[in-house]
Amino acid sequence: MRDVETLHAYVDRELSPEEKTAFEALMSQDAELRKQVALVQAQKSAMVNLNYGMECEDAWKKCKGRIVEIESARRTESFVSRYAWALCASLILMIVVGGGWQRLNGNSNPNGTAITEMMAGFVPNRQQTSTPAEVQRWVEGVFDFAGEATRPDRLELLAMEKGLSGGKMVERHWIKDGEGQIVLIAVEGQVPLTGMTPSGEDGKYMVGHVGKANCIGWYKPNYTVFLMGERPTENLKVAAIRLCSLIK
Amino acid sequence: MLFGRRDKRDAFERYAESVFPSVFGTALRLTRSREEAEDLCQEAIVRAYEAFDRFDGTNFKAWLLRIVTNLYINKYRRQQRGPHMGSLDEDGAVEPTAAETVLPDRALFDEALGAEVEEALSKVPADFRITVILSDIEGLSYQEIADATDVPIGTVRSRLARGRALLRTALAEYAIREGIVKEGMEIE
Numbered sequence: 468m469r470d471v472e473t474l475h476a477y478v479d480r481e482l483s484p485e486e487k488t489a490f491e492a493l494m495s496q497d498a499e500l501r502k503q504v505a506l507v508q509a510q511k512s513a514m515v516n517l518n519y520g521m522e523c524e525d526a527w528k529k530c531k532g533r534i535v536e537i538e539s540a541r542r543t544e545s546f547v548s549r550y551a552w553a554l555c556a557s558l559i560l561m562i563v564v565g566g567g568w569q570r571l572n573g574n575s576n577p578n579g580t581a582i583t584e585m586m587a588g589f590v591p592n593r594q595q596t597s598t599p600a601e602v603q604r605w606v607e608g609v610f611d612f613a614g615e616a617t618r619p620d621r622l623e624l625l626a627m628e629k630g631l632s633g634g635k636m637v638e639r640h641w642i643k644d645g646e647g648q649i650v651l652i653a654v655e656g657q658v659p660l661t662g663m664t665p666s667g668e669d670g671k672y673m674v675g676h677v678g679k680a681n682c683i684g685w686y687k688p689n690y691t692v693f694l695m696g697e698r699p700t701e702n703l704k705v706a707a708i709r710l711c712s713l714i715k
Numbered sequence: 716m717l718f719g720r721r722d723k724r725d726a727f728e729r730y731a732e733s734v735f736p737s738v739f740g741t742a743l744r745l746t747r748s749r750e751e752a753e754d755l756c757q758e759a760i761v762r763a764y765e766a767f768d769r770f771d772g773t774n775f776k777a778w779l780l781r782i783v784t785n786l787y788i789n790k791y792r793r794q795q796r797g798p799h800m801g802s803l804d805e806d807g808a809v810e811p812t813a814a815e816t817v818l819p820d821r822a823l824f825d826e827a828l829g830a831e832v833e834e835a836l837s838k839v840p841a842d843f844r845i846t847v848i849l850s851d852i853e854g855l856s857y858q859e860i861a862d863a864t865d866v867p868i869g870t871v872r873s874r875l876a877r878g879r880a881l882l883r884t885a886l887a888e889y890a891i892r893e894g895i896v897k898e899g900m901e902i903e
Contacts, residue, residue, distance in 0.1 A: 472872040475879065479850065481857050481872075510879055514851030517829055517836075523739035526753045527732060530760040537761065538724060 474500070478507045583677050603678050621645070622709065636690075642710075649696035649706055658691040660684045666700060672707065674700045683707055727767050731760060734776040737853055738783055744848050745787045747837055758790075759783040777855055781863035784845060788864065835885035843878030850875055 476482050477490050494500050547554070583599035625641040625648070636655040641648065663673035663684055673684045682695045683703045694707050731738075738759065742752035759782045763770075770778055836844060845864060849855045850871075857875075861868045 471876045475876045476857075476872060479857070479875070506883075507879065510883060511851050513832055514847070515854075517740075517832060517852050523736055523756075526739050526756055527735050529753060530731070530735070530757050531728065533757050533761050534724060534728065534764050537764065 474503060475507060478504060478511055622706075642706075644706060646698055646702060647696065649694055649698075649703070651710060652693040652695075653687075654691045654693075656690060657686055660691070666704070672704055685711075687711075723767060724764075727764055730775045731763065731779065734779055737776055738779050741780055741848055741853060742783055742787070744833070744836065744852075745784075745841070745845060755783060755786060759786055762786070774859065776853070777859040777863070780849060780853060780855065781859070784849070784863040785865065787845075831889050832882075832886065835882055835889055838885045839878055839881045843874050843881055846871060846874040847878040847882060851879075 473482065473486070473490060477487065482490060494504060583602040621644065623643040625643055627641070628639045630637060632654075635658075638651075638653045640651040640653075642651055643649075660673040663675040663682070666672045666674040666683065671685055675682050675684075677695065680695045680697050681700045681703055682693060683700060684691060684693045685707065686692075692707075692710075694703050694710065696703055696706070735756075739752060739756050742755040742759070743749060746752045746755055759779065763779050763782050766782075836847065839847065842864075846860055849860045849863060850857075855863065857868050857871050860871045860875075864871070866874075
């Protein structure tokens with residue numbers, strides 16, 4: 468019975484009532500055992516005294532901060548998971564509304580396919596009316612050669628074609644200015660500017676694109692004019708204004 | 716739901732704040748570094764908060780100390796990768812006091828200042844130190860210590876006996892060094 472672990476268990480009040488009674492009986496007859504019990508009790512008391520208020524306010528604040536972080540992250544996570552469908556729907560709605568608004572305000576990219584179809588009769592094709600793909604290829608090919616730079620204030624006619632297309636007189640002019648090459652196509656009569664949208668407040672010029680080339684169109688009294696170039700629409704309009712003063 | 720969570724947080728903070736000095740003290744005595752003790756406490760508080768729904772409502776301090784102890788054992792000791800600090804023969808732990816030539820008597824404990832006891836405690840190997848801290852400073856029962864350290868009660872008993880003996884030895888060295896007792900003298 469006089470084993471060390473029982474001695475400690477007695478001091479720690481971890482013995483059953485029967486064990487306790489037996490140990491106390493043993494202790495009453497053994498002075499050395501009593502001394503050792505007293506020693507362990509004294510040691511235990513000294514240890515209990517270490518349980519003083521330790522300075523830990525900062526550490527507690529940091530721990531509280533972590534709890535706040537966790538709660539914040541949970542709230543965000545909960546909101547996102549709960550309203551994910553609404554967020555997605557909002558995003559799609561924004562895209563649709565934004566696209567519609569741009570179209571209504573004339574800032575959209577006009578339908579290039581419609582323009583190439585509309586211009587199918589005006590580009591070279593000896594057999595018959597060009598297909599939209601041929602129009603696209605022709606327009607891209609036109610701007611493959613830039614030629615030598617010319618003076619910014621000067622318009623230079625590089626080449627010109629003239630002929631009938633669908634019973635209408637068509638003229639094509641390869642022109643160069645300080646910013647590169649442009650193509651002017653003049654078609655007899657008032658051709659519907661399919662796929663093009665009005666530009667500017669006066670609505671005189673219609674804009675669109677064929678592939679990478681921007682295109683503007685406008686009406687003169689007896690014919691319709693198209694100007695194409697790989698440059699911003701506004702620059703094309705400047706060139707168009709200069710050309711208008713030259714076209715009779 | 717939001718209010719329920721807020722209530723849970725308030726309840727947890729109330730519980731945790733009341734026992735935090737004990738938790739921090741234990742962490743500090745285990746790690747012997749204030750910085751590491753703060754990290755250990757933060758991790759333990761986070762774990763406890765996340766598991767608060769599973770707290771059985773009996774003894775919050777024992778529950779939190781169990782988390783701290785487990786974290787220390789699993790994380791910090793693994794990081795050290797050093798020799799096993801509790802490699803003394805636990806099962807055959809023998810109370811060494813009878814064989815010691817120098818026995819500190821109870822007066823030594825009465826006179827010893829907290830700092831000296833703390834210093835002596837820091838010299839006790841980790842496994843024994845944990846057991847002594849949880850029992851003598853934090854007042855946990857053998858069963859609670861067994862749960863916290865994940866060992867059988869028999870091991871707790873032997874570690875406690877051995878740990879206290881080692882602590883007494885360390886204190887005796889302190890007493891000799893400080894001239895409280897002379898080397899080789901048996902203290903009555």
